[in-house]
Amino acid sequence: xxxxxxxxxxxxxxxxxxxxxxxxxxxxxxxxxxxxxxxxxxxxxxxxxxxxxxxxxxxxxxxxxxxxxxxxxxxxxxxxxxxxxxxxxxxxxxxxxxxxxxxxxxxxxxxxxxxxxxxxxxxxxxxxxxxxxxxxxxxxxxxxxxxxxxxxxxxxxxxxxxxxxxxxxxxxxxxxxxxxxxxxxxxxxxxxxxxxxxxxxxxxxxxxxxxxxxxxxxxxxxxxxxxxxxxxxxxxxxxxxxxxxxxxxxxxxxxxxxxxxxxxxxxxxxxxxxxxxxxxxxxxxxxxxxxxxxxxxxxxxxxxxxxxxxxxxxxxxxxxxxxxxxxxxxxxxxxxxxxxxxxxxxxxxxxxxxxxxxxxxxxxxxxxxxxxxxxxxxxxxxxxxxxxxxxxxxxxxxxxxxxxxxxxxxxxxxxxxxxxxxxxxxxxxxxxxxxxxxxxxxxxxxxxxxxxxxxxxxxxxxxxxxxxxxxxxxxxxxxxxxxxxxxxxxxxxxxxxxxxxxxxxxx
Numbered sequence: 001x002x003x004x005x006x007x008x009x010x011x012x013x014x015x016x017x018x019x020x021x022x023x024x025x026x027x028x029x030x031x032x033x034x035x036x037x038x039x040x041x042x043x044x045x046x047x048x049x050x051x052x053x054x055x056x057x058x059x060x061x062x063x064x065x066x067x068x069x070x071x072x073x074x075x076x077x078x079x080x081x082x083x084x085x086x087x088x089x090x091x092x093x094x095x096x097x098x099x100x101x102x103x104x105x106x107x108x109x110x111x112x113x114x115x116x117x118x119x120x121x122x123x124x125x126x127x128x129x130x131x132x133x134x135x136x137x138x139x140x141x142x143x144x145x146x147x148x149x150x151x152x153x154x155x156x157x158x159x160x161x162x163x164x165x166x167x168x169x170x171x172x173x174x175x176x177x178x179x180x181x182x183x184x185x186x187x188x189x190x191x192x193x194x195x196x197x198x199x200x201x202x203x204x205x206x207x208x209x210x211x212x213x214x215x216x217x218x219x220x221x222x223x224x225x226x227x228x229x230x231x232x233x234x235x236x237x238x239x240x241x242x243x244x245x246x247x248x249x250x251x252x253x254x255x256x257x258x259x260x261x262x263x264x265x266x267x268x269x270x271x272x273x274x275x276x277x278x279x280x281x282x283x284x285x286x287x288x289x290x291x292x293x294x295x296x297x298x299x300x301x302x303x304x305x306x307x308x309x310x311x312x313x314x315x316x317x318x319x320x321x322x323x324x325x326x327x328x329x330x331x332x333x334x335x336x337x338x339x340x341x342x343x344x345x346x347x348x349x350x351x352x353x354x355x356x357x358x359x360x361x362x363x364x365x366x367x368x369x370x371x372x373x374x375x376x377x378x379x380x381x382x383x384x385x386x387x388x389x390x391x392x393x394x395x396x397x398x399x400x401x402x403x404x405x406x407x408x409x410x411x412x413x414x415x416x417x418x419x420x421x422x423x424x425x426x427x428x429x430x431x432x433x434x435x436x437x438x439x440x441x442x443x444x445x446x447x448x449x450x451x452x453x454x455x456x457x458x459x460x461x462x463x464x465x466x467x468x469x470x471x472x473x474x475x476x477x478x479x480x481x482x483x484x485x486x487x488x489x490x491x492x493x494x495x496x497x498x499x500x501x502x503x504x505x506x507x
Contacts, residue, residue: 006248011256018258019236028239028465032246037448038406042395044419045385050342050397051374051421051482054301062304063297066185069307076194076275077182078429080263080470081159081175081207081283082233084200088161088284089146089154089496096142107138114141116500118165118172122151125169157203160210163493164288165506174493175207176214177286183222184292185299186279194227197283198269201232231272237265239465241455249462257462262451264467264474270431271441277306278429280471284493285424291491291503298373298485306371306428309340309481313365314434320362330357337364341479344395368439368478372399372471373426373485377419380490383472384419385482397480399423399471403451421482424490425471429478441474449473 007015007022015025047053054062086093095101101110114120114133123129123141129150132140144150153161162171172180175197183193199207208230215226238258241249249257270278279299287295316333319325325333334357337343343364349357374385383399390396405416431439449468454461468474491503498504 007256011248014256018238019234020238024236025240029242029246029248031450031465032242032452032463036403036450036452038412039386039398039400039404039449040389041400041405041412041415042387042389043415045374045387045397045421045482047484050385050387051484053484054305059297059301062308063300064304065308066300066304070185070277070303071187071189073188073276073307074194074274075186075188075277075279075303076196076273077178077186077279077281078270078273079178079195079197079281079283080266081157081197082200082203083158083283084203085156085158085161086154088158088493092142092146092496093154096139096146100138107136110138111136113500116505117496118162118499119145119151119153121165121169121171122162126150157199157207158493159197159199159203159207159283163286163499164504166288172288173210174283174286175210176218177288178281178283179214179218179226179228180222180289181286181292182279183218183224184296185303187224190225191223192225192227193222194229194275196229196231196269196273198231198233198266204230204232231269233260233265234268237261237268237467239467241462241464244461244463246463249460259464262466262469264450264469264472266470267441267445267467267474270429270470271438273431274438276430276432277303278431279303280425280427280429282425282492285426285491286493287491287503288506290506291488295489298489302371302373302426302428302483305481305483306369306430309371310369310430312336312340313369313479317362317365317434320358325358327354330354330361333361337361341365341481342397343479346392346394365479366433367444368441368475369430369481370471370475370478371428371481371483373424373489374421374482375424375485375487375490377422378487380422380492383423383469384416385421385423386415386419388476396476397482398473398476399469401451401469401472403453404449404472421484422490423471424485424492426485426489427471444475444477446473446476449476 012022015022045051101107129144132144146154159175160173163174163177165171182195186193211228219226239261241257241259243249251257334345345360349360383401386398386400387395388398406412431441433439445468449472451466453464455464493499
């Protein structure tokens with residue numbers, strides 16, 4: 001491996017300290033040299049072609065099933081929450097650098113709307129900051145909100161930013177809203193609510209202290225016992241940064257530069273969790289109580305559907321394990337797989353022996369399951385559900401990001417542009433098999449679905465490698481069920497101005 005000549009003994013020690021091996025880093029460099037891979041899109045998913053549309057009566061039955069059965073299982077809510085709030089406040093940072101917004105009218109609009117933000121009362125409680133409001137001092141006010149001179153919001157994790165105001169002085173952070181929401185549908189045996197937040201190392205102390213402070217409040221409010229765990233992205237998932245010639249980048253001390261490998265690296269964190277049903281939802285997609293009542297039935301419906309399908313799959317696998325399947329039943333199972341799970345079998349499967357057919361079907365069913373909410377695309381950036389053509393000619397259901405689409409191909413871009421649905425990251429995952437054993441999630445990743453992006457860091461251009469996305473290539477070969485939900489379930493706070501949307505304002 002000639003690339004190892006690029007590395008000094010100090011480099012090799014650093015690689016080992018991260019939990020990586022020289023071969024791991026060599027594979028990363030091979031990926032850089034190869035460049036990004038593209039998926040081959042066959043068609044976007046649609047209702048009755050990869051996406052379920054569930055009627056009210058069926059939805060009610062699934063909710064009843066969930067309410068009746070869920071308490072028998074270990075339920076957990078998994079919240080990726082490592083993002084810093086800096087991007088959320090990007091527009092305000094830009095205004096701070098310019099001593100205000102781009103025009104007097106924008107400054108006036110900012111000051112006029114400021115009372116609507118959930119952290120207005122936090123600012124008013126400080127005498128100096130209150131004077132900034134009275135003096136209409138936009139720069140002073142922004143500096144107080146964003147910097148360590150005041151609230152320091154620009155450097156906190158998004159989890160600790162107040163999202164909703166309930167009464168004068170009582171604001172809930174995104175993290176607190178997730179604690180409250182989880183109780184409504186992740187209440188297991190003994191009234192225990194399990195939550196897991198993935199956070200960055202730099203924010204771990206602040207998040208842990210916040211949980212310690214508010215846990216008892218929500219425990220009493222919701223009459224629940226919380227089991228809350230935190231994890232950080234493993235350093236062994238970090239990626240070497242390279243320059244435009246694919247040579248390793250170094251800092252001013254000549255140390256190799258490694259970067260986090262994107263949210264796909266959280267697959268390791270997911271692997272380490274012990275739960276039967278894991279609800280995944282992003283930290284910034286959370287609503288106040290008034291809207292939660294409308295969203296809750298859909299959460300339970302997703303859980304009920306996951307529970308129902310898992311029971312069906314387990315029943316079939318146990319039958320097959322006991323060798324209780326004849327040729328007629330094989331055909332019925334194949335129809336079930338196609339209709340219920342959208343599994344596409346090889347065209348020649350019916351010409352193969354009964355034993356070979358059983359092996360193919362068993363392998364197709366014996367894998368992790370996810371039930372994913374899908375909403376109508378209203379222009380939000382992000383992934384979408386597609387039928388993807390695999391190298392063996394089969395097709396799979398996947399959530400595809402635009403980085404995996406060949407933009408030089410008019411045909412592929414036409415397929416991409418035809419997508420009418422969007423991934424809000426709202427899903428239920430079943431990561432145990434019919435024997436109660438945890439699947440090895442790495443076995444169901446599409447390793448070719450990594451991404452390479454160009455970044456600019458401190459004036460230097462660099463290439464950054466990202467692992468296959470957690471709900472993209474990271475779950476490429478799970479059994480996937482897409483379910484259409486109304487747009488009301490998707491209420492992200494990507495920018496601070498999203499907090500002024502009606503769904504986030506408390507009347």
